[in-house]
Amino acid sequence: MTDIASSAYVRQDLIAERPAPVRMTGFVGLMRTRLLNSPTNILITIVSALLLWFTIVPSVKFLFVDAVWTGTDRTACLPENAGFAVGACWPYIQAKLPQLIYGFYPEAERWRVDLTFVLATVLLVPMLVPRLPAKALNASLFFFAFPVVAFFLLHGGGITGFGLSWTAGLLQLFDDSIIGAGQVLLSLSKTSAIAPLLWALGSLIVLVGKAISWLIFPLTWLRDQLEGSGQSVWSDFAITTVVVSLIAFVVGGGLRTGWRALAWSIGTFAAIALVIKLMGLDHGGLPVVQTRLWGGLLVTLVVSVAGIVTSLPIGIALALGRRSTIPLIRIFSIAFIEFWRGVPLITVLFFATYMLPLFLPGNFTVDGLVRALIGIALFTGAYQAENVRGGLAAIPRGQGEAAAALGLSWWKTTSLIVLPQALRHVIPNLVNSFISLLKDTSLVSIVALFDLLGSLRASFADPKWSAPSTLFTGFAFAGIIYFLFCFGMSRYSLFVEHRLNAHRRN
């Protein structure tokens, strides 16, 4: 072995160390590769740095360094009194904070708003974390139970009946309308040229109406009996529970497999009874707070959550309708979607505010907030329909065909096979349209509702706080709130998208 070392062609000494390679990672590497690698880039970097300097430094100075932090009215925020060029006037936000969050909601009742916010957070957070279980229960609580509870919490008031009375009332209204239409036709037939035809049609419709009124007679009779008794809510509730549970039992498969459905139904009604008892809905509930007293962030969140909750079912129905093979339903869905997507939201809100009341019966007044909500639900529903349709189109045909081969009906195919997959595909798109919905809620301030932006604008008019920097402070505050909500949601949508595409990454 020693002769190898002595061979002439074997190097005897080590090669000198080469210098370490230029760092291409970390901050220094970044500077070298992407900031200062060429004369043009150096120039661009300098210009960009100057741009950042002239935007960030004044903003930080305005928000923190030069800001006034304490005070009771505008005098604290005047440069003469503060002794320096005043930046943000934070005491103004402090004074206006209740108005920006609750609007004119009575001070003694504001715990109800807080409670609603807490409830929403408790329900929403577990739904957004993909790892937590019981998504179906959670979603049904958020989409069905929460809106009702939130309504009685925020608006107050109680109920005088339950399922039975409501069904009876609705059916009676429907019946009255049908008989009314028939009688209009009959009265027209006296003067018209096609009198016999109109008369026949009118009598037919009146006859149908009469038949319906006989059919629903047991219901209306029972309702009148209940209203006579003292405990109308609870007896109505008991009857509804029994009827609905029985139907669930029979539809669920009767003695063979219906027990699960029965248990679910009874459990749900027990929960409803608990809520009614807790909130005292059977004897008046909480004191009523009219919606015109609502305002600020409360209205912004109410409108966006209500928009989310109502627009999704509308969107799903329209998307299914647009893919339907039945011509009339398809045409109607297309026309409906394209109409609402073709007009600006502000005209929709004008429509809901000025035109909708004309379309409803004269004795039927709709609250201003509810009108705006209807407009927003229709408008957002059309956009959601297009999102959902994208998801439906992404599901391979084979899924539906396999379900058909197993003998599932259209409803079962759609609700068990196609929709769950499609909705999972489009979660990022749905979240993105919720972001634009949250931004669009600011438009309700144009139809005289005071959302966050509306309350902000109203607070500018207060002479007690009119200082040069008030406007910028208010906009900075509202901007930060909007940004936090929207940016948070957009990050969440990116996170979900990333998770959904996990199988495509390599």
Place this chain on the structure above:
Amino acid sequence: MSTEARKPPAQIALKIRRVLGGKTGWNGIVVQFVFAAILGWIGYEIVSNARANLENQHIAAGFGFLRNNAGFDVNQTLISYTGSDTFLRVFVVGLLNTLVVSVVGIVFATVLGFVVALCRLSPNWLLSRIGEIYVEIIRNLPLLFQILFWYLAVLAALPNPRQSISLLGIAFISNRGLVIPQPIGQAGLDPFLLVLGFGIVAVLALRIYARRALFQRGQMIRIWPYVLGLLFGLPLATMLLVGLPFTFELPQLKGFNFAGGSRIIPEFVALTLALSTYTAAFIAEIVRAGILSVHKGQMEAGASLGLSRGTTLRLIVVPQAMRVIVPPLTNQYLNLTKNSSLAVAIGYPDLVSVWAGTSLSQTGQAIEIIAMTMGVYLLISLLTSAIMSVYGWRVSRSLGA
């Protein structure tokens, strides 16, 4: 024993079933009937309620009010308008104001959007971060918030006309709006416009001829010297011959306000600023996605054919990126037009503001006025989507070939 082919079953019933009920057949027909009955019932309810309500409020339905005198003033009109003109003219004035703010907004938004997209694509780290911050901030704030911010906070904080900020001494910006020089036509205007029009037509014809020569005979014709000559040289020569086409009237500060020049109202400035910066953020994302969608190999293939970088970009990358960019870009233009209706919040006299706002409260004809307003926007968006579907058809045809 003769075997005869059986007669095919009658097709007519099947065909009717298919036409009326779609794939679902008789079930479909029943569903449609029920659906039509429900729609008819809702329609009947709406019409009868509306009729009763209008009668109660003593409002006569119909479009007769269009010929009545409007009796209010509008602070920006592109066509002559006074308070004694009819409501129909108010409608036209509002529509024109909407269109002008949309067009100006679209131009600025496109320019700014492409600039921001280039920033985001820049290899310079700092510049691309700046582009990203811009897009994130603008996209996550409501448009109405931004409009109000520009109008209430920024423009209102500008000095009054006497201390207005002068831009090179020809334009002045103050809290009363932007004052710019006004062009006034002179004797040379007509020949100038005539020559300019001729130049544009000739350039287009030249370009078509050059492309045909290239595609059919493989002959490269350099046209840019002729283009320059036609577009700039010829009008310049006419100007020297017959005199200036127009002169500019400079704004002068007189007393508390400006005299001369034309004033752009602050509402217009705020609305254009907000609309174009907001839409630019969306356009930037679209353009960036479009350019990223072109495969890297395309650039390399162009280089291997011996094309220069600029030529590769112009002839290979941009046409392919445009195919991805144009449909969503049009959508953004449409959004900008629809968003211009937010003008009502700051009192810019657009269609929604003067028509669905002022005229509605003056006449009370809610149904007619809101239907007309919605109809205008619907018409614009349907036209655009029709044009876009033709474009999509042409693109898919050219891809197929």
